Amino acid sequence: xxEELQTESREVRQIYDPIGPTPTSYIREPEDxxxxxxxxGYKSTALRHPKQPLIYLPQTITEITGPQxxxxxxxESDHDLTIQHEGxxxxxxxxxxxxxxxxxxxxxxxTLVEIWQANAAGRYKHRWDRWPAPLDxxxxxxxxxxxxxxxxxxxxxxxxxxxxxxxxxxAWRPAHIHFSLMGRAFIQRLVTQMYFPGDxxxxxxxxxxxxxxPAARERMISRFSIHDTVPNxxxxxxxxxxxRGPGAxxxxxxx
Amino acid sequence: xxxxxxxxxxxxxxxxxxxxxxxxxxxxxxGTPGAIHITGTIYDxxxxxxPDFLLETWQADPGGRFADLxxxxxxxxxxxxxxxxxxxxEDGDGTFDIVTVKPGPVPGLDxxxxxxHIDVSVFARGMLNRCVTRIYFADETEANAADxxxxxxxxxxxxxxxxxxxxxxxxxxxxFQGPDETxxxxx
Numbered sequence: 001x002x003e004e005l006q007t008e009s010r011e012v013r014q015i016y017d018p019i020g021p022t023p024t025s026y027i028r029e030p031e032d033x034x035x036x037x038x039x040x041g042y043k044s045t046a047l048r049h050p051k052q053p054l055i056y057l058p059q060t061i062t063e064i065t066g067p068q069x070x071x072x073x074x075x076e077s078d079h080d081l082t083i084q085h086e087g088x089x090x091x092x093x094x095x096x097x098x099x100x101x102x103x104x105x106x107x108x109x110x111t112l113v114e115i116w117q118a119n120a121a122g123r124y125k126h127r128w129d130r131w132p133a134p135l136d137x138x139x140x141x142x143x144x145x146x147x148x149x150x151x152x153x154x155x156x157x158x159x160x161x162x163x164x165x166x167x168x169x170x171a172w173r174p175a176h177i178h179f180s181l182m183g184r185a186f187i188q189r190l191v192t193q194m195y196f197p198g199d200x201x202x203x204x205x206x207x208x209x210x211x212x213x214p215a216a217r218e219r220m221i222s223r224f225s226i227h228d229t230v231p232n233x234x235x236x237x238x239x240x241x242x243x244r245g246p247g248a249x250x251x252x253x254x255x
Numbered sequence: 256x257x258x259x260x261x262x263x264x265x266x267x268x269x270x271x272x273x274x275x276x277x278x279x280x281x282x283x284x285x286g287t288p289g290a291i292h293i294t295g296t297i298y299d300x301x302x303x304x305x306p307d308f309l310l311e312t313w314q315a316d317p318g319g320r321f322a323d324l325x326x327x328x329x330x331x332x333x334x335x336x337x338x339x340x341x342x343x344x345e346d347g348d349g350t351f352d353i354v355t356v357k358p359g360p361v362p363g364l365d366x367x368x369x370x371x372h373i374d375v376s377v378f379a380r381g382m383l384n385r386c387v388t389r390i391y392f393a394d395e396t397e398a399n400a401a402d403x404x405x406x407x408x409x410x411x412x413x414x415x416x417x418x419x420x421x422x423x424x425x426x427x428x429x430x431f432q433g434p435d436e437t438x439x440x441x442x
Contacts, residue, residue: 022327027256034263035383042265044381047300051432054441057389057404060363062313062374063442065323067339073276103256110324116273124269127345128307142273178267180274184324186313186374187442189385193264210383211262219261241261 025059026187027103027247035210042206043167059187066185069112070146079145081117081157089139091120091158093234096194096222099151100181102245107151108188113241114180115155116142122163122175131163156234162201174201174208181241188243195221196237263385266378268307271345275309279341282314282355287335289317291424293390294352297377300432304349307380312340312353312390314373319359328362343378357392363403370398370405377429386439390427393417404440412438 037049057063077083082093096115100108118124118141121133125141143155162175176193183189195208202208211217219242228236266274283290293312297305315321315338320331322338331338333356340353355373363369373390391399391413399405405413415437418425429437 022323022325029260033260037382037384037386039383042381042383045383046381047303048305048379048381048431049300050386050436050439051300052436052438054439055407057387057407057440057442058364059442060369060404061321061328061361062315062369062372065313065321065327067313067322067337068324069337069339072278072337101258103258103260105257114273116270118269124272126269126272129269140272178264178270178273180266180270186376189311189376190261190263191266191378191385192261193267207264207383210264213259216259216262219259220264242258244260245256247256 022064022184023246024064025246025248026064026185026244029244032213033216035212039206039210042210063187064185066183066188069182070110073112074144074146078143079153079155081139081141081143081155084140085138087138089119089136089158091136091139091161093156094159095154095156095228095230095234095236096177096239097152097154097228097236098222098239098241100147100153100241100243101151102188102243104245106245107147108184108243109147109149109151111147111151111184112144112180112182113147113153114142114144115157115177117157117177118160118163120158120161122161133161133163159196162199167206172201172204174199174205179239179241181243183243190241190243192220192241194239197221197224263383265380265383266309268380270309270378271307271343275341275343278337279343280351280353282312282337282340282353283333284335285354287356289356290354291357292352292354292421293373293418293425293427294350294421295427295429296350297429298349298431298433302430302433305379306347306349307343308347308349308351309341309343309378310351310353311342311376311378312355312373314338314355315358315361317356317359319361360398367403368398368401370395370402372402372404375429386431387442388429388437388439389416390418390425391416392425393419408438
């Protein structure tokens with residue numbers, strides 16, 4: 001069994017050579033790949049979306065290049081949100097790990113992954129988060145790391161709690177961790193949220209449901225992994241992320 | 256395309272606990288000769304400044320080279336040039352101020368040169384995806400007239416993309432909705 005797995009993983013490494021050439025054009029995504037900017041169920045979109053249609057811009061060198069931020073922003077304990085203070089934060093200790101791929105299944109190495117989240121009680125350490133749940137002096141709720149040669153990242157943190165918000169009567173956000181991905185190019189930039197499997201708030205959350213395609217919504221939900229769970233220490237969740245991959249630039253806009 | 260992309264979600268109101276970093280607003284280190292400020296305000300559809308935006312910019316150096324992760328196009332040799340800025344505050348007032356250098360022209364499609372420009376992403380609570388625009392420069396009349404990207408923009412909306420000279424750089428506002436709504440791009 002072990003031998004079989006190792007063989008498989010070697011093959012994967014050969015097929016998806018992470019040191020490929022820099023793509024010179026990226027796929028245009030289907031219209032429902034991301035949520036619409038104008039989405040009435042999420043009230044704050046009303047005054048914060050452009051009314052005019054977006055103007056198609058062919059990809060140029062500015063869009064297919066991107067910065068190297070790792071050395072600037074990643075600190076030694078940034079991947080472990082439970083050791084950033086003198087004491088340990090309160091809550092359910094978890095690991096969150098996964099790989100960053102493009103849409104061809106090719107891992108992105110050395111790319112910056114940033115997360116931020118509420119504490120176990122659902123409270124952010126932010127001046128304008130005023131909901132009456134306790135702050136945790138041992139939890140700041142922010143992490144950073146770079147992916148390794150196989151596109152893998154890993155954080156240790158506390159499972160965030162759900163929390164109420166003012167969008168509609170009795171509105172609650174499902175527990176989530178915010179993710180920011182730089183990719184390798186301006187065009188791959190992505191900010192998203194990772195959710196936990198089976199969250200009872202899913203049917204009522206307009207932000208989660210703003211993604212119209214159910215299969216795409218599933219891609220925002222992490223998987224519990226007993227295999228990666230560390231005995232007597234931390235439950236493991238896996239979350240793989242897919243960024244836009246290389247593809248031909250169409251001669252004319254699709255729509 | 257074998258796999259679908261992970262969908263975008265809003266950056267939310269509390270990104271300031273995780274994303275900003277000290278050097279974020281500095282595309283070049285403070286005190287770099289020729290450094291300029293690009294300032295402006297971001298307005299919502301009611302004309303009210305958006306206090307909780309996150310702005311990111313990406314650009315070439317004055318020689319038209321990028322500080323690209325993989326050195327694409329020949330890496331920038333300008334000392335300290337990062338090409339990237341990130342601006343967002345826990346207690347913002349809708350304005351931004353980044354320190355940079357004016358980019359040079361860079362290649363476009365079919366060997367055409369593009370006018371000097373800066374790519375911009377705007378993120379905020381209430382935006383389920385980023386909004387992408389570009390900053391061009393009002394004093395680059397000739398280059399702008401020949402720019403293939405601007406050529407796709409109706410002439411009466413060019414002004415929303417043109418940064419105007421100030422005493423120490425340029426200024427440009429971004430407006431969501433209204434008669435001066437900024438042009439946003441599908442890249």
